[in-house]
Amino acid sequence: MMMNRIFTSIRAYHNLSNSPRVCKDCDQLATKDALFDVGDGIAVIERYCDECAKTIENSNRSSV
Numbered sequence: 001m002m003m004n005r006i007f008t009s010i011r012a013y014h015n016l017s018n019s020p021r022v023c024k025d026c027d028q029l030a031t032k033d034a035l036f037d038v039g040d041g042i043a044v045i046e047r048y049c050d051e052c053a054k055t056i057e058n059s060n061r062s063s064v
């Protein structure tokens with residue numbers, strides 16, 4: 001079952017050198033957290049690089 005996700009915000013993510021995270025989309029080093037509201041007060045965080053975070057931000061703010 002697919003959960004309905006609502007984009008909330010992007011915030012800076014500081015990679016820790018001992019546990020580096022990679023972008024969900026392109027496997028570059030992640031620099032941003034993207035927050036999504038999935039309902040019931042639950043938020044999920046996905047990590048992206050600068051470029052992919054911008055794409056997500058722009059595609060979710062097109063109506064503003």
Ligand SMILES: [Zn+2]
Nearest residue numbers: 023026049052
């Ligand atoms: Zn990326």
